[in-house]
Amino acid sequence: MDRPWYLAVGDCKEDGAPFALVTVLGTSGSTPRDPGSKMVITEESTFDTIGGGQLEFLVTQQARELLEKNETDVVIRAFPLAAEAAQCCGGQVSVMIETFAATAWQIAVFGAGHVAQQLIPILSRMPCQVHWFDKRPEFLSIPVETNIKLRLIPEEVSLAVEQLPASSDVLILTHDHALDYELTKACLQRDDISLVGTIGSDTKSNRFEQRLLKDGVDEPSLGRFVCPIGIPQVKGKLPIEIAVSICAQLIARQQIDPQSTRDRRGISWRDLKKNLSEVGEISGQEIHINPNNSKSHSG
Known part of the structure; x- marks a missing residue:
């Protein structure tokens, strides 16, 4: 649908339904959109775009498979456009799919x-x-x-x-x-x-x-x-x-x-530093990842 992703996120949060936020993390070669492009996917609709075509179709398909689990999760996936998406531009796109479960209450x-x-x-x-x-x-x-x-x-x-x-x-x-x-x-x-x-x-x-x-x-x-x-x-x-x-x-x-008493949830800071050290600059308690100037462009 013709609605910016950031407005769609607010709509989905108010509605309480599950949704996925997709972000282009990196590109190589010829690709339809640049890093930072985003779109929102729900069980029935899509908002904004990461370039359309077969890439967007495949991303939407995977996001909806994840939404069926109704879990909050993060998946990072690479899509070779020529081999997997049959797009003639021939580049590669890596995307992050963040899924947000339906309101539990x-x-x-x-x-x-x-x-x-x-x-x-x-x-x-x-x-x-x-x-x-x-x-x-x-x-x-x-x-x-x-x-x-x-x-x-x-x-x-x-x-x-x-x-x-x-x-x-x-x-x-x-x-x-x-x-x-x-x-x-x-x-x-x-x-x-x-x-x-x-x-x-x-x-x-x-x-x-x-x-x-x-x-x-x-x-x-x-x-x-x-x-x-x-x-x-x-x-x-x-x-x-x-x-x-x-x-x-x-x-x-x-x-x-009872679950609110758990001390730690999600990914620890130690694991984040370890896994992102190859693509980001670590300074104290901060990690800076600039998609236009990262340490690695191998995709």
Whole structure:
């Protein structure tokens, strides 16, 4: 698509979908674009260009194969244009393909009432992807940010629940208690839903728990059921107060991440210096790589 790569990166980050950023690292011989040229590749689209033709086709193909893994990764690959890309210019291009996984934090919101209308603008500014459901067809015309996906609740409620991504946090905020119960039960019957939070009261919670046990939901699964949803310290009943309370509870749960205690991630500084010493100038805690004046031009 005719959109600069740097704007496309921002769009992809807001949308929460996986994407790849491709950078031309080096060239030799006759090549379509110079080092530093970039493009963005998603599962369905491309933005900007590294020269088009068979080279871009091959790079796009490899990037999409990497995106299927939904992992954050870096791959550096050389493409001999004559031998592999069948381009008559005959040069060689080395590219770096950086893949960025889809936003891990997935939230489903059922209902578009007063609380949801206050909650969605807050979630639209959070690093999450939101699947927002309601029964009314006119709901689909609501203007929302790119990380909010509007969905209609089907007649068969379980079909909506089946489509939710694994590890979703589910918020059930409708004004229909019967619908709330069906959604709650369907979500708890999936063992890969992280949280099932339902708006209501302690009385509603107790009634739901008794019915859920009778309907075959086991005790461990009930541990994922939170009703009323929101931090208990907030007693306010205004929609904005409830919305902020719910969002605070979600954030608190997200920040309890055992992996965040790891001391080291990615490539160590020692390995970077070792592997880049042939192509860059190392000075103290910096590595300078000038593609137009590197130590090696062998490709």
